[in-house]
Amino acid sequence: NAGVTQTPKFRILKIGQSMTLQCTQDMNHNYMYWYRQDPGMGLKLIYYSVGAGITDKGEVPNGYNVSRSTTEDFPLRLELAAPSQTSVYFCASSYGAVILNTEAFFGQGTRLTVV
């Protein structure tokens, strides 16, 4: 059972380049989340999705885009990368509002550096 899988694990981007961070889960979770974590800080919510075809902005959505065409996949797109987007990115999934134990299961993270 793979859980939540993120690719790549590491990436270096040049300023102005674009890339897609991939996230897939095999737990049939409806809810999926993207977070970023800067050094010494907590997780900030970028975007989230409550099901296929539905996405919404979180706390820090600027500079990012997402799509949710299937239940399993929730890619995060960075357009025109900036140094401020250097961070560790975590994807997570959960059952959502079905039960109160809406625990989020996390992928292993993607460490992104923009130079």
Next chain:
Amino acid sequence: QKEVEQNSGPLSVPEGAIASLNCTYSDRGSQSFFWYRQYSGKSPELIMFIYSNGDKEDGRFTAQLNKASQYVSLLIRDSQPSDSATYLCAVYRDDKIIFGKGTRLHILP
């Protein structure tokens, strides 16, 4: 006011003592509350969740929730060096899971 607030620490606790971690939240619509542990360079992992007022115990861990005071805490009894990590408080509301900045805990051997 941040939605989820934690003291960033570091909190230093002698081995074998009780570690007490605190968290406050601002939105009374918050439904569920979580404590995650995160080791350096790793993903967060769930330690406890709670959604009813009162205490919830699981092994050496006890979560306490006071919705009137909008306060969540985590007690770690018989602290071990392996408990040294960052502890993240999180709340679930309106389909979102919002995290605090985390408290760094250091268990002194």
